[in-house]
Amino acid sequence: MTITALHVVDAYKTFFEDDDEQQRPWWRVWEKKARRLVTAVDHVSFSVKRGDIYGILGPNGSGKSTLIRLISTLLIPDSGKILVFGQDVQKDVLAVRQVMNRVSVDAAFFKKLSALENLNYAARLYGMDPVQARKRAGEIMVRMGLEAKKWGSPLENLSRGQQQKVAIARALMTSPRLILLDEPTTGLDPQSKRDVQDFILEVQSAQGATVILTSHDMAESERLCQQIAFIKDGKFVAEGTPTQLKTRYAAKDLEDVFFKVTGKNLKSDLEEVAE
Amino acid sequence: MSFVARQLSATYGFVERNWALTRRYIGWEVVWLVYGTVSTLTIGLIGADSQGLAGQERVLYLLIGALLWSYLSVLFQIMGETVAWERWEGTIEYTFMAPVHRFTYLSGQGLFAVTYGMIRTALILGITVLWFDLDMSHANLLGGFVVLAVASVSFLGLGLVAAVLPLLSPERGPQATHIIQGLLLLCSSVYYQVTVLPGWLQPFAKLNPATYALDAIRATWIGGVGLAEVWPAMVKLLLTGAVLVPIGLLIFQAGERYALRTGKLKRNG
Numbered sequence: 001m002t003i004t005a006l007h008v009v010d011a012y013k014t015f016f017e018d019d020d021e022q023q024r025p026w027w028r029v030w031e032k033k034a035r036r037l038v039t040a041v042d043h044v045s046f047s048v049k050r051g052d053i054y055g056i057l058g059p060n061g062s063g064k065s066t067l068i069r070l071i072s073t074l075l076i077p078d079s080g081k082i083l084v085f086g087q088d089v090q091k092d093v094l095a096v097r098q099v100m101n102r103v104s105v106d107a108a109f110f111k112k113l114s115a116l117e118n119l120n121y122a123a124r125l126y127g128m129d130p131v132q133a134r135k136r137a138g139e140i141m142v143r144m145g146l147e148a149k150k151w152g153s154p155l156e157n158l159s160r161g162q163q164q165k166v167a168i169a170r171a172l173m174t175s176p177r178l179i180l181l182d183e184p185t186t187g188l189d190p191q192s193k194r195d196v197q198d199f200i201l202e203v204q205s206a207q208g209a210t211v212i213l214t215s216h217d218m219a220e221s222e223r224l225c226q227q228i229a230f231i232k233d234g235k236f237v238a239e240g241t242p243t244q245l246k247t248r249y250a251a252k253d254l255e256d257v258f259f260k261v262t263g264k265n266l267k268s269d270l271e272e273v274a275e
Numbered sequence: 276m277s278f279v280a281r282q283l284s285a286t287y288g289f290v291e292r293n294w295a296l297t298r299r300y301i302g303w304e305v306v307w308l309v310y311g312t313v314s315t316l317t318i319g320l321i322g323a324d325s326q327g328l329a330g331q332e333r334v335l336y337l338l339i340g341a342l343l344w345s346y347l348s349v350l351f352q353i354m355g356e357t358v359a360w361e362r363w364e365g366t367i368e369y370t371f372m373a374p375v376h377r378f379t380y381l382s383g384q385g386l387f388a389v390t391y392g393m394i395r396t397a398l399i400l401g402i403t404v405l406w407f408d409l410d411m412s413h414a415n416l417l418g419g420f421v422v423l424a425v426a427s428v429s430f431l432g433l434g435l436v437a438a439v440l441p442l443l444s445p446e447r448g449p450q451a452t453h454i455i456q457g458l459l460l461l462c463s464s465v466y467y468q469v470t471v472l473p474g475w476l477q478p479f480a481k482l483n484p485a486t487y488a489l490d491a492i493r494a495t496w497i498g499g500v501g502l503a504e505v506w507p508a509m510v511k512l513l514l515t516g517a518v519l520v521p522i523g524l525l526i527f528q529a530g531e532r533y534a535l536r537t538g539k540l541k542r543n544g
Contacts, residue, residue, distance in 0.1 A: 015538050069541075072372050076535045097374035108365035125373035 003050040004086075005178055005210035006071065011080035013041040013066055013234075040066040042234035043080070048227070050085075050177075053204055053211040055225035057218070057254075059264045063234040064214040065104075068182045071212065072102050084178055098126070101176035105183040107163040111156040115141070115166045118155065119173065126174040133173050140169040143202075144195045161192035168196060172203060179203070181213045185220060193220070200224055218254035228254070230261045237261045303447040306454055313457040321466045334407050335497050338400075340465040343489055346396045346423065347430060347456050353388035354434030355452035357381065359441040367540060377531065378524060381438065385431045392427075393420065411496070418495035418502050426488035426512045432519025433459065439530035442539065464489045484515045 019034040041063045048054040056064050069075040071082055073089050073096060082089045084096045109118045116134065123133030141151065144165045155163055164184065171179060181200070185193040197220060203209050215221050221228055222242045229239040238245060238261045242254060251257040259265060276284070297304060321337075357380075361367035370380070397420070404411055437455050441448035462476055463469065463485035469477055480486045491508040494500045502509070534540045 066538075069368075069538075072368075074368050074372055074535065074540055075538060076532070094374050094376065097372055100372075102369075102372060104368070106365060108367075108369050110364050110366060122369075122373075125370070125375055127374070 004047050005050040005052070005084070006046075006048040006054075006212065007081075007083040007086075008044060008046050008067075008071070009081040009083075011041050011044045011067070011070055011082060012039075012078050013063075013070060013075060014039050014078055039234050041070065041077070044231070044234070044236050045080075046229060046236065046239065048210055048212065050210050051204065051208045052226045053200070053213055053224050055221040055228040056212065056214045056231055057216075057221055057228060057258060058231035059262050062231045062262070064231055065182055066234075067231070068102070068180050068212065068214060072100060072180055073097060099177040100180065101171040101174050101178075102180040102182065103164075103167050103171045103184045105186050107155075107160070107167040109155045109163065109166070112154050114153055115146075115151045115155060115158070115169075118166065119170055122170045123173065128174065136175075137169045137173040140172055140199070141165060144168065144199055145192075161188045164188060164196070165192070168199065172199075175207060175209075177209060179209050179211045181211060181215075183214055183216065185215070185217060193217075197224060218258060222254050230258065232262045232264075300447055303444075303451070306447075306451055310454050310457050313454075313461045317457075317461055317466065320461075320471050331407075331409055332497060335409060336493065337466055338403055338407075338409075339489065339493050339496060342396050342400060342403075343423075343485065343492070344460055344465060345399060346392045347459065347485070349392040349395055350388045350427070350430050350434055351437050351452045351456045353391065354381075354384060354431070354438045355441065355448075357384045357438040357441075359445075359448065362441065362445055371531075371540060377528060381435055381524065381527065384438075385434065388434070389424065389427045389431070393423065396423070413499040414497070415495040415499050415501060418500075418505070419492045421502060422488060422491040422495060422505060422509065422512070425509050425516075426484055426491075428516030429484035429488075429512055429519050432516060432521075432523040435520070435523025435527045439527045442527075442530045442534045445539065459483060459485050462486070482515075484512055484519075487511050487515075 015038050016035040017038050019036045044063075044067060046054075056067060058064050066075065070077050071084070071089065073093055076090065085099060087095050089096050110121070113121075116137075119133060119137045120130050123130045123137075126133075138148070138151070142148070146162055146165045146169075150158060150162060155166065158166070168184065184200075185196050188196065200211060200213075201224065204211060211224075213221065213224060226241060227239070228242055228245060229236050230245075231237065238248070238257070240248065245251070245254065245257045249257045249260045251260060358367065361370055403409075433455055437452035440451045444451070462472065462479040463483050464480070465485065469480040469486060472480060487508040491505040491512075494505050494508075495502070531540075
């Protein structure tokens with residue numbers, strides 16, 4: 001029987017942004033600021049099977065991270081429903097959070113603390129025995145090539161790639177059933193990128209974990225993902241397996257599909273990220 | 276443009292930039308004005324207090340006020356930083372998506388704040404007693420700290436309200452916690468009797484847990500009385516705490532929901 005790990009039904013999210021072109025006079029504090037409505041996620045629906053790696057690809061500002069935040073209970077949708085292993089992210093918040101973890105593009109830590117101190121804190125938040133958690137995190141960090149002598153150093157002294165490996169160890173030591181990876185390899189050197197990708201595949205096969213991956217790296221997405229969706233202006237504009245997508249759009253690779261469905265050149269999009 | 280003219284233009288550039296930022300946050304400027312006024316009034320009211328305390332008693336009276344001020348600063352700073360610090364480090368989303376009830380999260384912060392504040396207060400008390408060569412042989416020191424611990428429940432309730440401010444305003448919220456602290460101390464007997472406050476402010480002093488905490492601590496440290504004699508103040512402090520903590524938690528949760536709806540939890544606000 002196929003188990004659905006994630007079920008997103010008609011998710012919709014808007015934000016208000018200050019409209020700088022229509023600023024009120026500064027002294028008229030009683031008047032509301034001029035604001036415009038921005039649609040970040042526009043009636044998105046999709047399902048992910050347990051054990052699959054599902055890629056969400058799209059240009060900058062297309063709504064990828066907002067969608068990840070909606071799934072990870074960090075945003076409340078304006079409408080729609082999101083179920084993680086059958087549990088509603090709005091109603092069963094604590095239960096959903098217990099089975100899920102996330103790695104974001106910027107490894108967020110208490111930078112003055114060491115990797116071990118940060119992991120100890122994370123273990124307590126997830127109700128783990130710190131000794132067991134340390135053992136498990138240690139195994140993961142060794143597996144990803146992070147030397148033990150680095151574990152006690154303040155994280156601010158570690159490179160971005162090393163910090164990201166600690167972030168992955170922190171997320172995976174809790175044995176999440178759903179892992180949200182929001183551009184986890186952006187900015188990593190090729191070797192670190194490869195280490196992380198290998199480990200994601202290992203976790204998928206060994207633990208049967210389900211992974212939602214956002215990425216700018218088309219080769220990475222093709223290597224890792226069973227299913228891929230392209231998002232543009234908050235809407236899903238194409239969905240399928242990498243092979244199906246390439247066939248449907250008569251494209252030689254996923255980068256070509258990216259261009260055809262989003263109308264954007266991946267290279268210029270990446271330059272935008274770098275800026 | 277000459278070198279001097281360029282430098283003058285650049286100097287004005289900084290003034291112009293800061294003025295633009297001030298205008299953008301004009302609401303907060305009103306808040307700072309209130310805080311500045313409250314602080315100044317507090318000092319003025321010390322002079323207005325005509326109660327004729329003298330010598331060691333006068334020193335100890337003011338010292339206890341200063342200690343409570345310092346203790347509340349620590350408490351509010353830590354509770355206010357609950358969100359602000361995590362936002363600064365970028366860990367806020369990680370912490371907020373952990374499977375932890377918000378009451379647990381805030382209790383942990385509160386427990387640390389009280390323990391840290393108590394130790395710090397005890398150290399400062401020790402140093403100042405030595406400095407002024409005060410005779411504390413008749414003081415019920417432990418009793419005073421018990422009162423402070425009981426009062427902390429109420430202060431934490433208000434601290435929860437302070438903690439929500441950085442959620443609502445990432446830029447100015449953390450500093451705004453000083454406002455709550457300032458108002459709390461103005462309407463209490465921090466450095467003067469509440470009788471020197473204007474009549475319209477005195478009812479606020481009666482609702483203020485800091486008033487009861489200060490009176491009870493002074494009674495134990497200056498008067499040397501036992502806890503049995505300050506129990507009415509303790510009961511009032513406990514009752515205030517029982518009301519303020521749930522209210523503070525509800526306000527924090529409402530603030531969190533607002534942040535989750537509007538996206539203000541995000542690192543850069």
